[in-house]
Amino acid sequence: MTDRQVTNGRGVVLWMYLSAVAVAGIFGYVLGIIVYGNGGPSGPLTDGGPAVQYGKIGPIVFELNPPNLAIFGLVAVGGLLGLGLLAISNASRYDDATA
Incomplete structure (x- = not known):
């Protein structure tokens, strides 16, 4: 290359943001397989309770399984990092050093 x-x-x-969100989704799915992989709580991190367990975030209730944990990871990390990026982008508009 000249x-x-x-x-x-x-x-x-942007690529770092997308990579972090994708990794969070993958980790959520893998965690779901480790803990809830066989259609019920069979992993070392469960209490051996009922076959279907639910998670709750505010008014949203969801079943704890690999796809739902992957979606949770995508939304949680994407939302939090997205808010930070929006704040930084907004603050950079008012920076005196930018052209």
Whole structure:
């Protein structure tokens, strides 16, 4: 390559954000398989209670299984990191050093 490549900082941050959200979804799914993999609580982290267990976040109630834990990871990490990115983006508009 003879030309020097310029990397856009916003693109790098966007790829990091998407990667973190994807990893959170994968970890949620893997955790669901480890703990709730056989259609009921069979892993070392459960109390051996009823076959179907539920999680609750405010008014939202969901069954604890691998796909739901993956969605929870995607939404939780995506939401929290998204709020942070929006705050930083908004603050950067008022920075005197930016052109």
